[in-house]
Amino acid sequence: MKLYSTLSGTKDEFQPQGDVVKMYVCGVTPYSDAHVGHAMSYVVFDVLRRYLEYIGFNVQHVQNVTDVDDKIIQRGKQRGVDPLKLAQEFTDEFLEDMDALNVQRAHQYPRATQEIPDILKIIQALVDKGCAYPIDGDVYFRVTCDEDYGKLGHRTLEGMQAGARIEPDPRKEHPMDFALWKAAKEGEPSWESPWGPGRPGWHIECTAMSLAYLGETLDIHGGGHDLVFPHHENEIAQSEAYTGIKPFARWWVHNGLLQLGETKMSKSIGNLITIRDALATCSADALRLFFLSSHYRGPLAYGEDALAAQERGADRLRRAYHTNDTSNAPSDLDIGAYKTRFSEAMDDDLNTPQAVAVLFDMVRDINRAREDGQTTADARSLLGELGGVLGLSLTNPTHEGATALEPLIDLLLETRTGLREARQFELADRIRQRLTELGIALEDTPRGTEWHFTGAS
RNA sequence: GGCGACGUAGCCAAGAGGUUAAGGCGGGGGUCUGCAAAACCCCUAUUCGGCGGUUCGAAUCCGCCCGUCGCCUCCA
Incomplete structure (x- = not known):
């Protein structure tokens, strides 16, 4: 390099x-x-x-x-x-x-x-x-x-x-x-x-x-x-x-x-945001993505809006990485090409913005292949691998006490599914709305209703 | 004052002489959906701070100007 x-x-x-x-x-x-x-x-x-x-x-x-x-x-x-x-x-x-x-x-x-x-x-x-x-x-x-x-x-x-x-x-x-x-x-x-x-x-x-x-x-x-x-x-x-x-x-x-x-930002000037402050507003992946989206030798200005934008980007990576396909039809995703592009970017004085761009290109191609009924397992595994080189965990945000919460959430979803089957959409939508406000996002998919925590971990 | 870096779309940000100027966020339209969400498709810079120059050709090279930032014994 x-x-x-x-x-x-x-x-x-x-x-x-x-x-x-x-x-x-x-x-x-x-x-x-x-x-x-x-x-x-x-x-x-x-x-x-x-x-x-x-x-x-x-x-x-x-x-x-x-x-x-x-x-x-x-x-x-x-x-x-x-x-x-x-x-x-x-x-x-x-x-x-x-x-x-x-x-x-x-x-x-x-x-x-x-x-x-x-x-x-x-x-x-x-x-x-x-x-x-x-x-x-x-x-x-x-x-x-x-x-x-x-x-x-x-x-x-x-x-x-x-x-x-x-x-x-x-x-x-x-x-x-x-x-x-x-x-x-x-x-x-x-x-x-x-x-x-x-x-x-x-x-x-x-x-x-x-x-x-x-x-x-x-x-x-x-x-x-x-x-x-x-x-x-x-x-x-x-x-x-x-x-x-x-x-x-x-x-x-x-x-x-x-x-x-x-x-x-300088300790002696006193104009600083601590790492703890930052990680209270966004995930580590989002913060890393924020740093790595500009070249390391250039200056970068901290901003909460920019961080929020990176959190949405991080979410896009996580979804593509975690969303399973049910197909075993072969895919036309060119695993080697992504690796090559990623390495070429990193080999050029650690051009992480381009490396990140490769990751997002992969996300789009993976999602497209999945919609086309192709298997995405290899590509998603590579996404995790290359993300890992950038130190991205691609793990979903979680909450304190999540394990205890899960059966309760499942119960609510079960109830909501019943309401939807009975076409009582007003009540079903209210449950979804309230859960969203509590940091739990619902998605009704052909595989059933899926959910995940949103926001900072 | 000396040395250096940077100025690319609404925002963030790659690209460094020649195919359609990456990617993300945001925005608009569409597909899917009971409605959403997610995802997908299309659109969102004829132009790269300004003015000159070099070149067949410049966002990319040179000069000047404007603006921003860093270092010149605290600092990641």
Whole structure:
């Protein structure tokens, strides 16, 4: 498959170095509920992984958790709880959110606080190599150590300083030098180090973790587009300086950002919809369909109307998938052609909008074949398979306590069928109307009356 | 100010030099149905932000302009 890399700026034929695809995706800083912007990013990388696995690759997926930083400490203080405990709670919630979104779990979720010895080892080595220097208990990386610093974001040190928004710390040798280690202030969580008690800077953990869990050269390093600079740029600089091996990552994959109204959704701006909020209004399939209906590198604006539209689309997929045919007449559905079209779309830098279009084309063809009295079993099975590559479950929404409800619904339907046979349509329609209002949709088909729950699960 | 992305139907969104400009949602008409729902069929962009240019040919390439967004040490 062709996969775009931010570093090369082009779509390049993807090929891992070895038998296993080493994929590292930047994770969250857990100090609040994860929002739908996070959901989008992790759905994108989930689909990338699922597709790589679908075409036969063995993927090793590692995602970090930055469980110590300024925001976590600040939030912990506000709430009067231990910041590390706070981080743990939000990490647990984050994983629950990912499960709810049908995002496959990474093979490992290393945490910054568990990697301190490795981090210190790397910082010490960078100091020894002359690529880092301590000041007052902080340790900074010397950006001039990387002769092509800025290559990921395609800019130069000079260009970056021209528009600097923030007053540089006068103690630093170069305004762009960044912290590898931060000296602890009073009451902050800290670890002993050769430069005094402190904690890791934002970028160094990713270097330590990717080296420890995946090795010196990653095949894919992913994250949101807002991480290109400074986070990923700095990761490259410090990692390559440390190992002396280039490239640190062979493919840099960045997803476009989710917008809410005029600007991107951001924890610091506070304009966010949490994943829980979103999943209260629509199914995971609808949310995934919403993300995957536009290309992953472009921006996307969140909207409830758009989500509602995707829910109807998801319903269309589910119906086609679940509706049985009673025929064993052969069908003229070309299974191979759908697979080919789907793969061609996905092979082209994960063109999920086109892949989704293939699914909907299949739906129409399946429904048509069924009406023509042909068997649709193989095509429906393929629809489930390809939907699964996109992480769509195609399961019908259900309700709390559905199992207990079912006999009662069946009883009502039985009664209604009797009324219809007696041509008492007014009463029969009232039952249907009231059930619809309660989120239970009825359909009178030649096979009898069928029903399903509607709305969010 | 620097760097970059984007502008395609009522809405969302693919397509990136040449057959009828995907797909979804919405809307209109029809078939089926006791009526609905679902499903199916037909219709819903002669045109791709604007103006120039290159080309036999441009939504696709180039230039300028307008608009929107992102990054320029909090960020998925």
